[in-house]
Amino acid sequence: MDIATHVFSALYQFGDAFAFLVLSACGLAVIFGMMGVINLAHGEFIMCGAYVTAATVHAGLPLPLGILAGTVVSALVGVLVELAVIRHLYDRPLDTIVATWGLSLIATQGTLIMVGSTMAGVGTPFGSFQVGDYSYSIYRIVLFCSALGVLAALYALFNWTRFGVLVRATIQVPHMAAALGVDTRLIYSLTFACGAGLAGLAGGLYAPTMTLVPTMGATFIMEAFVTVVIGGADVFLGTAPAGGVLAVVKSVMTSWQGQLFGQIGLLVAVIIVVRVLPKGISGFVLRERT
């Protein structure tokens, strides 16, 4: 055991925690940042993505296509939910939380009734490799790269496409955007679908690494919430740096005292950060800039 293997081990754990935090949070962050709506059914969109991925893989599709299917199905469910419920509650953010919580209850229990208490999982692909005395899963590296890829793709989407410009215009001054001919309702629908799809993507990506149970969304949401609360309303200035900071906290605490203390560390971090930076990291950065 020399220094290099220790460093690699620490980096690997950091990357693993970072990927988990960013992937589970970005869907939530997109919806919150764009619409000020906290989607408490976020975990259930993740569960939906994971289940669809597993089902399509069992049906014979290769895993990447399965993940794509999970993403698309979650996004479509997101459109339906937006049309049926969220659309009517934009001026009542607290009620949105309550309503999406009801949806989460329906989705969890409905899945339990229809699919059963567990679903056959998908094996983790790619195997593992050895550094020093420890072996590491290659798929975890893939997850880390996916997290970076998702951030890059979101950056490109919101900065370089027409859709991104319209979305940002709608966030800044909805009435002005509408006056200039932007169909803001459509933009909201698409943004919500985008967030739901990102949740589905997270579920699909993590489907091979977890047991598939109806309550699996709960595994993700705490991390997702914590990241969004610390990050604030902006995906790039908030979620990404918050993911980085929290990944350090989580990986250090986890390797020191175990998984549970990793999560307790996250919670303590969030309580301290909100005391110091009430608007999250992005609020702090934006205030410094103006």
Added chain:
Amino acid sequence: MTGLVSFFRRLEGPQTVGRGPAFWSLFAVVLAAALAYPLFSDGYTVGNTVYFFVWVFIALSLCVIWGYGGSLSFGQTAFFGIAGYGYGVLTLNFGSAYGFTLVALVAAVAIAALFAVLLGYFMFFGRIAGVFLGIVTLAVTLMLERFMAQTAGPEWHIGSARLNGFNGMSAMPPLTIPWPGEPIVLFADVGLYYLVLGLLVLVYLALRILMNSSFGNVIVAIRENPERAEMLGYDIRKYQLITFVIGAALAGLSGVLYTVWGQYITPSSMSMTAAALPLIWVAVGGRSDLTSTVIGTLVVLAAFQALTIYGSQYALVFMGVLLVLTVLIAPNGLVLGVMNWLGRLATRFTQKAG
């Protein structure tokens, strides 16, 4: 006589529905019925009613924090669990002699309130509001559940009380009132029923007085417009913190009574589902009114139990649908809507008669 009148006057006000002789005579009838009810019923049914009443306290706590204070807290079950575990640890260590169970009840509620002071300080003095408050409280609750669920090993104990991980703690002594000769043990039927009913009436009336006092008016003013309340010179952080602590104490009382009732407490009493249920009762009842909350909680609980008998799996789906529909169609609550309608009907009737 004037003392009585002024007492009733303090119970009425703009923040609570129901006033005048008609309302209070109805209240007296309901109370008399509730007092007489165990005479016409068997021990099991009475015990079940106690179970319903126990949940009303946590519903009232959410009503105060969310309905009146405007801060949506998902953390009520956390205080519920803390107080429940607190009672268990205290009584398993010190036994039930010399009325210690009553001391343990008060101490457990105090522990929950202290925890609320700590958490509330960070939240309200960090000026977290709105959706973030909900998320932080939810995260705390889920964390507590996970923490308690992993305390299965023998190394997790406080004094002689093992925490027992996911199975939770059990075999706590029931509440005991010291009495010359023979101490009165309140098992989960008629004895506990009268105690819980008494507490419920006390808490309900006390909250009515509190909410119609100047404190209650400030709380509602903060809900309506925090900036305006602050400009008028109120330190809204203190008011919010006090409301939060009162709510936490009520949720803690609910937790202790639940532990006393079933003589067990498990980590799943702090789970997502457990946290969702009080929200449903309060939202369906009418969160901005105490009476509506009490009625809504009892009605929804009874419906939930009836549904569970026919199909326990579908009961939760039904609850979810009920919650979504309430938010979409009757955001102020179904019971409150009906009560306001009855009130308008009554005034029209009396105007016509006059």
